[in-house]
Amino acid sequence: MSETEPETVDTPAPAQTLHDEDDRLKSTFIDAVIAAVEAGDVEGARALVRPLHPADIADLFELAPQDMRRPLATALAEMLDGDVLAEMNEWVRDELIDALAPHEVAEIATQLDTDDAVAIIEELEEEEQRAVLRAMEPDDRAAIEEALSYPEESAGRLMQRDLIAVPEHWTVGDVLDYLRGNEDLTTDFWEVFVVDAGHHPIGTCKLSWLMRTPRRIAIGDVMQREQTLIPVDMDQEEVALRFQKYALISAAVVDPAGRLVGMITVDDIVHIIQEEAGEDILKLSGAGDGDINEPILQTVKVRLSWLIVNLGTAVIAASVVGLFQGTIAKLVVLAVLMPIVSGMGGNAGTQTMAVAVRALALNQLTSSNTARMILREFRIAITNGLCIGGLLGVSVYLIYGNADLGIVICLAMIINNITAGLAGILVPVCLDKAGADPAVSSAVFVTTATDVMGFFSFLGLAALWGLHG
Amino acid sequence: MSETEPETVDTPAPAQTLHDEDDRLKSTFIDAVIAAVEAGDVEGARALVRPLHPADIADLFELAPQDMRRPLATALAEMLDGDVLAEMNEWVRDELIDALAPHEVAEIATQLDTDDAVAIIEELEEEEQRAVLRAMEPDDRAAIEEALSYPEESAGRLMQRDLIAVPEHWTVGDVLDYLRGNEDLTTDFWEVFVVDAGHHPIGTCKLSWLMRTPRRIAIGDVMQREQTLIPVDMDQEEVALRFQKYALISAAVVDPAGRLVGMITVDDIVHIIQEEAGEDILKLSGAGDGDINEPILQTVKVRLSWLIVNLGTAVIAASVVGLFQGTIAKLVVLAVLMPIVSGMGGNAGTQTMAVAVRALALNQLTSSNTARMILREFRIAITNGLCIGGLLGVSVYLIYGNADLGIVICLAMIINNITAGLAGILVPVCLDKAGADPAVSSAVFVTTATDVMGFFSFLGLAALWGLHG
CATH class of the missing domain: 1.10.357.20 (SLC41 divalent cation transporters, integral membrane domain)
Structure with a gap:
């Protein structure tokens, strides 16, 4: 099955052979990391893990025996950042998070997009949740608290608030200058939303169209007026079906007054489609969540x-x-x-x-x-x-x-x-x-x-x- | 359930009320179209259907009774383009395609991305397939034939060949000028691939990064060197898991020699994740495909x-x-x-x-x-x-x-x-x-x-x- 071996370019040689045919870490690699931790060779363990993609570090914790997860976390604390936690199976993650102090959780959550931070914080007990929120910066805290005010499994919990919204009268050149001139803007977007003075979305423009259009053209002339808007209280399963039906990469989320309040991107939807489509088999059999990491x-x-x-x-x-x-x-x-x-x-x-x-x-x-x-x-x-x-x-x-x-x-x-x-x-x-x-x-x-x-x-x-x- | 009513901006008013709470066309609307077709009012039927999204036109055919699908297709022939067929349930589509002459199928396939054209043509009987291919332009034909040479359900069948690949020494400005200056390039891309002289991918650059980078910077300095490459013969289920694991929007497909031969985008993967995750429940019960449109x-x-x-x-x-x-x-x-x-x-x-x-x-x-x-x-x-x-x-x-x-x-x-x-x-x-x-x-x-x-x-x-x- 060597044809399904993941190939990466320009990574150190060992990374080429870390994965089995299922694209998961090989047990020999996991054993090597665990052996290093058990032998007290923290630096050795870190050196093995450092080249990994965050999704693979998350895998390492999932595949390690339960009683080794804490010692691993202690040894690899510096790599256990938000990206890794966002990728981790929720049961395994909760176990690790439970061991952290609220200010440590707050620090990790701050590095994340709102949607990923919410996914971690919403799983905490109410008291812990409050402690973590208190330890966050007011801005981040407000964003998370707003997201938590929406129903569970709704678009409001899934969306990220960082997005690019521009007025209709701007030219393509204005948009490019705005993007290049503002360091604080998100880098994680696939479309630019066009809004009116009341912040209602009136159109959307894929980045590929923007790039293929001369600077002098007004964005109102290149944008697509028809777009699929997601109401902020829509159930995530309906959001997923809509993404699939209309082959969306990202979509604007609007509040009941029709104002743009956030954006959902397809990479967050892919997990939901997988979950929702797969969970019916477990529900029908009465196996609950059916997660093998569940206590x-x-x-x-x-x-x-x-x-x-x-x-x-x-x-x-x-x-x-x-x-x-x-x-x-x-x-x-x-x-x-x-x-x-x-x-x-x-x-x-x-x-x-x-x-x-x-x-x-x-x-x-x-x-x-x-x-x-x-x-x-x-x-x-x-x-x-x-x-x-x-x-x-x-x-x-x-x-x-x-x-x-x-x-x-x-x-x-x-x-x-x-x-x-x-x-x-x-x-x-x-x-x-x-x-x-x-x-x-x-x-x-x-x-x-x-x-x-x-x-x-x-x-x-x-x-x-x-x-x- | 009015909060899940699809909202579109700037479409004619009726479009707001065409969908039921499941985001499918209402039966009253479908009945109205069928009534118009049965009454011989072809123009009336077309007027009703014209404002619809291709995915909704596909729905119309799926939800119409089986014996009305042919008359509908005849009345709405002008709207039955590649985008509609690509969205359609495969059983319903095969039924319609069977009624078309090879040159009509060829014309439709030509409008499509390679992956969508292949999805339609691979379902045909071998003889029909040859007739359709003969009716196509040599370029399109070669692309489809190459795709068909890969195993079913492999990355080679899923990929599209239209992509943007640029050499490492180009600046961001060069890329923008290239994109603006070449009308024939695809508009459907989310990343630019950077290749060496032998057309091996050496990096990738999200469009959002390109847009936030000054024109004078070399693309080699802004691209991400580590990327997930998809071998052309990888099974589509593995491709889907890899997209999910690494939260990919698009990925380069490489031949056994490591040369860039195509690109897979997440919108094609979403269907596969849905299918593969959902089909286990049907397989376990012995219901086969379990498609309600199956003969x-x-x-x-x-x-x-x-x-x-x-x-x-x-x-x-x-x-x-x-x-x-x-x-x-x-x-x-x-x-x-x-x-x-x-x-x-x-x-x-x-x-x-x-x-x-x-x-x-x-x-x-x-x-x-x-x-x-x-x-x-x-x-x-x-x-x-x-x-x-x-x-x-x-x-x-x-x-x-x-x-x-x-x-x-x-x-x-x-x-x-x-x-x-x-x-x-x-x-x-x-x-x-x-x-x-x-x-x-x-x-x-x-x-x-x-x-x-x-x-x-x-x-x-x-x-x-x-x-x-």
């Missing part, structure tokens, strides 16, 4: 509460079987076959549910096409039910030589496939309409439906049919 | 083959029950309780598997921490097994007044939870080590393990214990 007790708590909910639904399904003990006693092979009917329904339901949850997350399932999609799933369920039911019915007939049993399991399989298809799409859609997150609770309802209906249809039909040994 | 027969085929595989594993699990028919005949309540043991094991296994699949996809689970993570899951499994097993054992004792039955189900539950935890992490890790995609086939192995072990441990212990009614 183990927290993980047990989250997973156990989900398992207990599922225990309740399993008991409901089992009680359906309990209704038919007499039927099973007459023909024990029913007990052998019944898990097939319920299990296959569960599989079919999970397929539909996964598709529905994904389509809802991507805003692909909307009021214009929901009815069509329900019909679509219904057709798929009938087709699959007929195929699986037929296959199973014939096999059961051939194995047990009992045609009635074959017919009963075939019918039950068809009924349960239809239940699965309908529950698989209706449960997430209804949860979404009710304002709940379909990824979190769909699985409980869908598998309860397929378990109960699987046992009920199979054992119930067997009882009706008067099957016995 | 229904294709969907049935994919899901049915998965269900048949699962039928096989369900039969294996059922045959374990079959071994214990005599035990069940002695105590029918075993048949009532056994789905609880197997089902709860399945739930616990799915939790661990979801976490493991996710961590593998994000390169969080690497050789440095796999052993630690297996131990972590083992501990969680034992803890959860003791809790759930204890709870279930006591309940069964209280309900059925049978202490032996309570002990047997408690022990079986603990055994199956441990099986679930170990299978949940070992199966994905081993599949990944073997070069298979853990998201695709983990679920089959894990649920087979928990079903088989659930039935075997519970019924087997019951037989050993000599339980009877």
